[in-house]
Amino acid sequence: MRQNIVAGNWKMNKTLQEGIELAKDVNQRVNAITPKCKVVLGTPFIHITEVVNVVDGDKVAVAAQNCADKVSGAYTGEVSAEMVKSTGAAYVILGHSERRAYYGETNAILKEKTDLALANNLRPIFCIGEVLSEREANTHFDVVKSQIKEALFHLSADDFGKIVLAYEPVWAIGTGKTASSDQAQEMHAFIRGLITDKYGKEVADNISILYGGSCNPKNAQELFANPDVDGGLIGGASLKAEDFLAIITAF
Numbered sequence: 001m002r003q004n005i006v007a008g009n010w011k012m013n014k015t016l017q018e019g020i021e022l023a024k025d026v027n028q029r030v031n032a033i034t035p036k037c038k039v040v041l042g043t044p045f046i047h048i049t050e051v052v053n054v055v056d057g058d059k060v061a062v063a064a065q066n067c068a069d070k071v072s073g074a075y076t077g078e079v080s081a082e083m084v085k086s087t088g089a090a091y092v093i094l095g096h097s098e099r100r101a102y103y104g105e106t107n108a109i110l111k112e113k114t115d116l117a118l119a120n121n122l123r124p125i126f127c128i129g130e131v132l133s134e135r136e137a138n139t140h141f142d143v144v145k146s147q148i149k150e151a152l153f154h155l156s157a158d159d160f161g162k163i164v165l166a167y168e169p170v171w172a173i174g175t176g177k178t179a180s181s182d183q184a185q186e187m188h189a190f191i192r193g194l195i196t197d198k199y200g201k202e203v204a205d206n207i208s209i210l211y212g213g214s215c216n217p218k219n220a221q222e223l224f225a226n227p228d229v230d231g232g233l234i235g236g237a238s239l240k241a242e243d244f245l246a247i248i249t250a251f
């Protein structure tokens with residue numbers, strides 16, 4: 001059964017104390033309603049353990065925003081998938097365009113990270129999406145296809161079924177310029193088609209495909225109403241409990 005998911009990506013925001021307060025606030029608000037989606041908080045590494053302790057795990061899960069492409073050892077500053085799992089996080093955001101652009105993460109590196117996440121029972125929230133010049137050159141479908149094919153299509157159907165995909169057109173991230181509802185649906189349907197071709201209809205039907213990029217309380221409802229949009233990966237609007245809740249209740 002395909003799951004609706006609203007995941008916040010806090011990025012590099014909030015001190016530990018601010019993060020705990022935000023998580024408590026979100027948790028309280030989620031508990032006051034019956035959400036029609038799974039709620040995930042993607043926090044900085046150092047926040048995870050504390051946030052896990054203040055949320056009700058059956059309703060609000062926690063995600064790391066990255067993990068290493070190595071198992072363990074002399075990799076100063078890195079955090080392994082096993083370490084992330086040991087904090088109580090259930091998800092890990094992988095392949096965010098900021099990681100690809102600023103930290104040189106390639107599809108090959110992301111393949112390794114995905115394998116390690118899955119080996120440690122973490123569900124990857126795997127980000128894909130084109131930059132503006134690629135959309136303008138009409139190569140956005142090819143770009144997204146390569147990202148998925150090169151990093152994920154080596155997986156068994158069983159493992160692929162554990163992935164959450166997040167389509168985040170880079171030109172829409174933090175710009176206030178959301179993809180139109182039609183653009184989102186078109187790409188999400190294309191992605192589901194790729195999965196159908198590779199793994200069959202049952203696997204494709206069960207994969208959650210989230211939209212990310214300037215998703216906010218005003219546009220969430222229209223975006224989520226699309227048949228192939230199963231929720232959102234939310235940046236800026238996840239930093240305010242009220243806005244995040246408004247997106248959660250958009251279903």
Ligand SMILES: O=C(CO)COP(=O)(O)O
Nearest residue numbers: 009173174213214235236
């Ligand atoms: O990058 C994003 C989530 O991962 C989207 O960020 P914004 O919602 O701030 O555009």
